[in-house]
Amino acid sequence: MxxxxxxxxxxxxxxxxxxxxxxxxxxxxVAVAHITNLKRNRMIDHAAGTLAGACEQCxxxxxAARPIPNIRLGxxx
Numbered sequence: 001m002x003x004x005x006x007x008x009x010x011x012x013x014x015x016x017x018x019x020x021x022x023x024x025x026x027x028x029x030v031a032v033a034h035i036t037n038l039k040r041n042r043m044i045d046h047a048a049g050t051l052a053g054a055c056e057q058c059x060x061x062x063x064a065a066r067p068i069p070n071i072r073l074g075x076x077x
Contacts (some may be wrong), residue, residue: 001026001047006052015055023051023058027065037067037075 003019015023026047029041048062069075 001037001050009054012054013056015051015058019051019055019058023047023061029060030065037071040067041071052071 001019001022003015004022007016007018009016009019031044033040035043044062044066048059051058051062070077
């Protein structure tokens with residue numbers, strides 16, 4: 001994700017193809033990983049920090065994937 005975010009983009013709303021592929025792959029991998037919701041949330045924190053200025057839509061997708069309601073209710077994976 002860092003390498004993809006370092007590539008130049010014409011539009012920070014849309015990002016570039018590499019950022020989009022990396023974000024999609026990350027979201028899929030973190031969704032199927034056998035980890036707790038707190039760890040999943042922290043991984044999303046790091047990914048969102050990486051993409052903060054590179055792609056606004058990817059950043060929003062990461063924010064939407066957070067397991068906040070499950071953490072609040074105490075629901076595990």
